[in-house]
Amino acid sequence: MEDLSRFPLRLEGPDAPMVRFDHVTKRYGDLVVLEDFCLDVAEGEMVTVIGPSGSGKTTVLRILMLERIQEGVIYVDGAPISHMEKKGRLVPASERYLRRAREPIGMCFQHFNLFPHMTAIQNCMEGPVQVLGLSRQDARERAEELLEMVGMIEKKDEHPSRLSGGQQQRVAIARALAMRPKVMLFDEVTSALDPEVIGEVTEVIRKLVHEHRLTMLMVTHQMGFAADISDRVCFFYGGRIEEQGTPEELFGNPQKERTQQFLSAVKSAG
Amino acid sequence: MSYTEFLAEHGPRLLDGTLVTAAQFFLATALAIAVALVMGLMKLSDNWLLKGVSVVYIEIFRGTSLLVQLYWIFFVLPLFGVTLEKFTAGFVAVGMNLGAYGAELVRGGILAVPKGQWEAAYSLSMSPARRMWRIILPQALLNMLPAWGNLLIELLKGTALVALISVADLMFEARQVNSATYLSAQTFGTALIIYYVFSRFLITPFMRWLELVMRRKMGRA
Ligand SMILES: Nc1ncnc2c1ncn2[C@@H]1O[C@H](COP(=O)(O)OP(=O)(O)O)[C@@H](O)[C@H]1O
Ligand SMILES: [Mg+2]
Numbered sequence: 001m002e003d004l005s006r007f008p009l010r011l012e013g014p015d016a017p018m019v020r021f022d023h024v025t026k027r028y029g030d031l032v033v034l035e036d037f038c039l040d041v042a043e044g045e046m047v048t049v050i051g052p053s054g055s056g057k058t059t060v061l062r063i064l065m066l067e068r069i070q071e072g073v074i075y076v077d078g079a080p081i082s083h084m085e086k087k088g089r090l091v092p093a094s095e096r097y098l099r100r101a102r103e104p105i106g107m108c109f110q111h112f113n114l115f116p117h118m119t120a121i122q123n124c125m126e127g128p129v130q131v132l133g134l135s136r137q138d139a140r141e142r143a144e145e146l147l148e149m150v151g152m153i154e155k156k157d158e159h160p161s162r163l164s165g166g167q168q169q170r171v172a173i174a175r176a177l178a179m180r181p182k183v184m185l186f187d188e189v190t191s192a193l194d195p196e197v198i199g200e201v202t203e204v205i206r207k208l209v210h211e212h213r214l215t216m217l218m219v220t221h222q223m224g225f226a227a228d229i230s231d232r233v234c235f236f237y238g239g240r241i242e243e244q245g246t247p248e249e250l251f252g253n254p255q256k257e258r259t260q261q262f263l264s265a266v267k268s269a270g
Numbered sequence: 271m272s273y274t275e276f277l278a279e280h281g282p283r284l285l286d287g288t289l290v291t292a293a294q295f296f297l298a299t300a301l302a303i304a305v306a307l308v309m310g311l312m313k314l315s316d317n318w319l320l321k322g323v324s325v326v327y328i329e330i331f332r333g334t335s336l337l338v339q340l341y342w343i344f345f346v347l348p349l350f351g352v353t354l355e356k357f358t359a360g361f362v363a364v365g366m367n368l369g370a371y372g373a374e375l376v377r378g379g380i381l382a383v384p385k386g387q388w389e390a391a392y393s394l395s396m397s398p399a400r401r402m403w404r405i406i407l408p409q410a411l412l413n414m415l416p417a418w419g420n421l422l423i424e425l426l427k428g429t430a431l432v433a434l435i436s437v438a439d440l441m442f443e444a445r446q447v448n449s450a451t452y453l454s455a456q457t458f459g460t461a462l463i464i465y466y467v468f469s470r471f472l473i474t475p476f477m478r479w480l481e482l483v484m485r486r487k488m489g490r491a
Contacts, residue, residue, distance in 0.1 A: 065393050095398075103395045113390035117408045117488045127394035130404060159489025172390075179394060 004083065004090040007073045016078055018043040018215040019064070019183055024072035024082075026056075026063050033059045034239045037072070041183075044213045048226040051236030052262060057219040059239075061185045064217070065107045068092075077104050077182055103131075106176030107185040110192050112168040114160040120147060120171045121156040124178045132179065139178075146174035150204050166197030170204055177208075184208070186218040190225075198222070205229070223266055227251050235259045276456045280447045287443030288464055294357075294429040294439055295468075298365040302425060305369025310376025311402070324373065331370030337431050339363050344435045360432030360439075368425040375421065379414030380406055412484045419477035423469045430465070440464060 007022060017040035026034040033056045041047050049057045063069050064076070073090065074082040081101035083090040093101065114123050124143035128134040134142070147153045150170040160168050169189055176184065186205065190198045202225050208214055209229045220226050226233055227247040234244040235256075243256045254260045312324035331339065340363040344356060354362060383406050391401040433442035444461040448454055 066389055099392075099395050099397070102393075105393075107389075107393040109386060109390065111386055113384075113386035115387065115390065115405055117412075119489075126404065127396070130400050131395045131397075161489045176393070 002071055004073065007080075007083075007090055009080070009085050009088070009090065011075050011078045017041055017075075018045070018077060019217065020075040021060070021063075022073045022075065024063065024074060025070045026059055026067070027070050032239070034063070034069075037240070039234070039241065041215055041217060043182075043215055045231045046209050046216045046218070046229055048230040048233045049217065049219045049236055050221070050223065050226060050233060050262075051242075055236040056239040057236050058187055060236075061107065061187050061217060061219060064183075065102060065105055065185060068098075076101065103179070104182040105185065106179055106181030106183070108169070108172050108176055108187065108189045110188045112160070112165070112172045112192075114168050114172055114175070116160050119157050119159055120152060120163070120174075123160070123171055124175045127175065127179045142178055143174070146177050147171070149177075149207070150174045151200070164197060165193045166200045169193065169201045173201075173204055173208075181214070183215045183217070186216065186220070188219050188221065191221060221266075223251065223263070235262065237262075271453070273456060276451075276453060277460070280451070280457070283443045283447060284440065284460055284464070287438060287440035288468075290357075290438050290442075291426075291429055291440040291468075294361045294364065294432055294437065295426050297361040298368065298425055298429060299422060301361065301365025302369040302372050302421075305366055306372025306376050309369065309373035310380065313373060313377050314380060328370045328373050331367050332374075336363065336367045336428050337434065339367055340431055340435060356432075356435050356437050359435060360429070360437040364425060364428045364432065368421060368428060371421055371424070372418070375414045375417050376410065378417075379410035382413045383409045412481070412488065415477065415481045415484065419474060422473050422477065426465065426469055426473065 011017065011020060019039075019041040021037050021039045024034055024037040025032065026037070037060070039047075039060070049060060051057055059067075064074065064081070069082050072082070073080050079101060080090060080093070081098065082093055084093045084097045084101075085091075114120075115126065118126065121140065121143050124146060125136065125139040128139040128142060129136060144153060144156065147156050150173055152167060152170050152174065155163060155167060155171075160171070163171065173189075189205075190201050193201065202222070205216075205218070206229055209216070218226075218230075230247050232244060233247050233250040234241045235250060235254075235258075236242065237258050243250060243254060243259045250259065251263065254263060309324045309327055312320040313328065315321050315324075340359070343354060343363045343366075344359040347354065347359075387405055387409065388401065391405040396404070429439060430441040433439055433445065436442065440461055444457050448457040451457065
């Protein structure tokens with residue numbers, strides 16, 4: 001049994017990060033994907049994760065939203081989400097606690113994962129009505145506001161099958177925002193899109209960065225976009241953060257050889 | 271005796287039988303859907319007890335003959351103090367039997383819903399029950415509708431067995447008419463046509479229509 005006594009029950013004080021991965025290990029069977037992984041994301045910070053395929057970028061997002069970890073503790077907004085407090089000690093979180101603790105997190109996926117049997121606006125109302133208990137009227141107003149923001153209000157009554165990839169992804173972003181999350185996760189949200197519609201999705205994310213004080217963790221292959229909007233860029237290699245810094249530092253003057261190799265490989269690939 | 275005369279004389283009996291068959295069909299279908307849903311979900315459960323019960327249920331009802339099950343329910347259960355009227359025993363046996371096949375369809379339909387749908391629902395913090403009911407089942411339903419069309423035709427054919435415990439369905443009436451008239455070709459020919467029309471001109475088109483409606487709801491038609 002892991003000794004959890006060295007982990008605080010809560011993160012408090014003005015310096016407490018919005019998200020903290022505290023010595024986290026994530027395994028799939030025998031495969032260790034993350035080991036002793038630590039990362040803090042401050043409130044309102046936009047952190048971008050880049051790195052080669054299989055380096056564990058997606059896994060970092062998935063352990064926040066979808067999967068359990070084997071060691072360490074993850075905190076969101078001060079509270080542990082991987083664990084819960086019981087008689088003054090941390091114990092592994094129950095399913096119910098985990099679901100509640102993850103409520104402040106929203107996630108967008110590479111393949112959008114909109115609900116195909118619901119229209120765009122129904123997709124955006126589902127969570128607020130079913131989970132937050134909003135009235136249909138309030139949920140509708142909130143959804144319309146967000147669909148307006150992502151430029152999809154005209155298509156609000158269309159089903160996902162009638163929307164382009166870029167349009168679906170914008171609805172998916174609105175759907176996640178309708179839950180009023182404090183933390184947003186984006187996992188390669190433009191990777192499944194045709195080149196000509198990538199811009200409409202990155203525009204929406206750009207808007208979020210500039211107009212809202214959301215904490216964001218984004219995995220992307222678009223170096224230019226990452227350089228533009230990130231407060232910090234983390235280069236992943238083999239399940240570890242090989243190097244991190246401001247976009248100027250990491251893209252302009254990478255220190256590690258692997259970072260340099262990766263960036264030049266990406267650049268020559270176009 | 272011409273076929274018209276045959277129909278004029280025995281048609282009403284066969285019609286009565288057809289109505290009983292229709293009643294058996296609808297009641298057994300309702301039961302089969304309920305059983306399929308419950309057993310299909312239980313088989314997907316993480317709880318080994320629930321899962322175990324459903325596995326045993328499905329094995330028994332798919333692994334033995336419907337006729338034997340019918341006899342069990344009608345003749346053997348009374349020995350344990352559970353007495354069902356023959357009409358009830360009839361559709362209960364058919365519904366429970368086809369429900370076991372339906373359970374596998376439900377399970378397969380649910381498993382065919384992409385993992386991303388579960389993850390999206392989870393990431394909206396939906397409870398397991400809401401996730402299943404609001405997100406997964408509607409999509410699973412569309413996945414399994416074509417197979418349910420076949421299953422319901424099997425179910426209709428299965429109802430013919432209830433004649434063997436003297437439920438006065440179409441098959442029962444046909445046998446009565448036959449033993450009274452010895453007009454086997456006319457009698458069973460008529461029964462054959464009625465069963466065929468029931469499945470091909472009622473069940474199949476209805477299921478097609480249902481699928482179309484569902485597809486339209488998904489914006490796919
Ligand atoms: N569900 C899973 N089961 C087993 N191995 C997995 C699973 N998900 C990811 N992995 C493995 O974990 C490693 C990191 O994967 P991932 O985080 O998806 O990488 P990235 O997003 O950087 O491409 C890879 O080696 C991958 O094969
Ligand atoms: Mg990935």
